[in-house]
Every structure is written in structure tokens, then in C-alpha cells.
Amino acid sequence: MFFVIKNSLIIAFFGIIITTFLSLSIIFISGYFPKKIRNIIDIVVTLPLFIPPSVSGYFILSVFGVQGVIGKPFYDYFGIRFTFTVYGAVIAGVIVSLPIVYQSIKLAISSIDREYFEEAELLGANNYHFFVDIVFPMSKRGIFAGIVLGAGRILGEFGATLMVAGNIPNKTQTLPIAIYSAVENGEDKEAMFLVLIVLWxxxxxxFVYNFLKKRGDERDV
Known part of the structure; x- marks a missing residue:
């Protein structure tokens, strides 16, 4: 039982780090493309939010499975497999949480007045100073709120994780999958304990999300 809690937290931790990095990278890179291309990128990134997790899991298997476009070379040349491992659970978490984190960060950044960017550009600021001196200080609460929501989404993920990582005790099992297994096996006390952990x-x-949102609203007043 302790393993399930630890495994879920580890998956959420590494998953949200990757998701945040991907979100910031996509937002930064898409700024160099025309509006039509940016709209297409938005659709692709946000799509997992509107399709069943099992469908996302199927596409992840198609790409990262041992016969997938990315999974096959990793397995053939390095002996690394993503399916039915904790790596698969992290990938599933990244895919399902990316739309939430991406949209939250994008909304926070887009709310910054363009005049700040124009003035910084006139002063010769590079991309590093753009982010450190303008983007992060002025949108950090929105970024952190997106991270919190994304971490919560990863912790609660079931369908895609089950398809990609499977339900392997002491290896890939997460809290939602452990609850499912406990109920299926008639282990009501264990299921109730895990449910209480998830609720907590x-x-x-x-609480953290509402705190960040409240601080952001107070700043805007």
C-alpha cells in the first residue's frame, strides 16, 4: 500500500516537471509561427482533454509501444521499453495533463501587457531576460496554478495509465488503479483507506489552487 502512494507521487512529480517544460517550450516556439499554425498546435495539444483516456492510451501505445514509432528503436537499440513500466505511467500522465497545464500557462502569459515586451525588446533583452524578468514574475501564479491542476490530473489518471502501464503490483500500480483492484477483489477496507488518501x-x-487563484485575483484588483 505504501508503494502505491509513493509510486503515484513519483509519477506525478516527474510527470508535471516534463509537462511544464513541454508547455513552456511549445508556447515559446509557437510564437514564431503564423496564427494558423499556432491554432493547429493549440488543437493538437488540447485534444487529449476532449477524448476518452482510453483513446489517448491507444495512441500512446501506437507511438511508445515496442512496435511503435518511438518505442521500437528505444527497445531494439537500448533495451528500454515504455509500456508496462513506470515510464509508461509518466508518459500517460504527461499526455493527459498537458492540455490543462498548457492552457493555464498560456492564459497567464497572454494576460501580460504587450507594452512590457515591446519596451524590453527596445532595450535589447534576450529570450532569457524576457522569461526571467517579465514572463515569470508577472505570470508565476498562473503557472503554479497550472502545475497544481496538472499534478492533480496525473494523480487521478486511470484509463490511459491502465492501458499503457498496466496494473502490476509493486511496479506500475497507482492509487486509482489500486482502488479499482481492491474493489474488484472485494477488499473494501483497503479500498476505503486508499479513497481517503486520494480525497486528502x-x-x-x-486548497493550494484556490490560494493561488485568490492571490492572483487580489493582485488584479
Missing amino acids: ISIVIM
Whole structure:
């Protein structure tokens, strides 16, 4: 039981780091493309939010499976497989949380007045100073709120994780999958304990999110 909690937190931790990095990278790179291309990127990145997790899991298997476009060379040349491992669970978490984190960060950044960027550009600021001196200080609460929501989404993921990582005790099992297994096996006490753990984590996540949102609203007043 302790392994399930630890495994879920590890998956959420590494998953949200990758998701945040991907979100910031996509937002930064897409700024160099025309509006039509940016719209297409938005659709592709946000699509997992509107399709069933099992469908996302199927596409992840198609790409990262041992016969997939990315998974096959990794397995053939390095002996690394993503399916039915904790790596697969992290990938599933990244895919399902990316739309939430991406949209939250994008909204926070887009709310910054363009005049700040224009003045910084006139002063010769590079991309590093753009982010450190303007983007992050003025949108950090929105970025952190997106990170909190994304971490919560990863912790609660079930369908895609089950398809990609499977339900392997002491290896890939996460809290939602462990609850499913406990109920299926008639282990009501264990299921109730895990449910209470999930509820506690969810309350903490919502408290942090509401705190960040409230601080952001107070700043805008």
C-alpha cells in the first residue's frame, strides 16, 4: 500500500516537471509561427482533454509501444521499453495533463501587457531576460496554478495509465488503479483507506489552487 502512494507521487512529480517544460517550450516556439499554425498546435495539444483516456492510451501505445514509432528503436537499440513500466505511467500522465497545464500557462502569459515586451525588446533583452524578468514574475501564479491542476490530473489518471502501464503490483500500480483492484477483489477496507488518501490529496491540491487563484485575483484588483 505504501508503494502505491509513493509510486503515484513519483509519477506525478516527474510527470508535471516534463509537462511544464513541454508547455513552456511549445508556447515559446509557437510564437514564431503564423496564427494558423499556432491554432493547429493549440488543437493538437488540447485534444487529449476532449477524448476518452482510453483513446489517448491507444495512441500512446501506437507511438511508445515496442512496435511503435518511438518505442521500437528505444527497445531494439537500448533495451528500454515504455509500456508496462513506470515510464509508461509518466508518459500517460504527461499526455493527459498537458492540455490543462498548457492552457493555464498560456492564459497567464497572454494576460501580460504587450507594452512590457515591446519596451524590453527596445532595450535589447534576450529570450532569457524576457522569461526571467517579465514572463515569470508577472505570470508565476498562473503557472503554479497550472502545475497544481496538472499534478492533480496525473494523480487521478486511470484509463490511459491502465492501458499503457498496466496494473502490476509493486511496479506500475497507482492509487486509482489500486482502488479499482481492491474493489474488484472485494477488499473494501483497503479500498476505503486508499479513497481517503486520494480525497486528502485532492483537498490539499484544491486548497493550494484556490490560494493561488485568490492571490492572483487580489493582485488584479
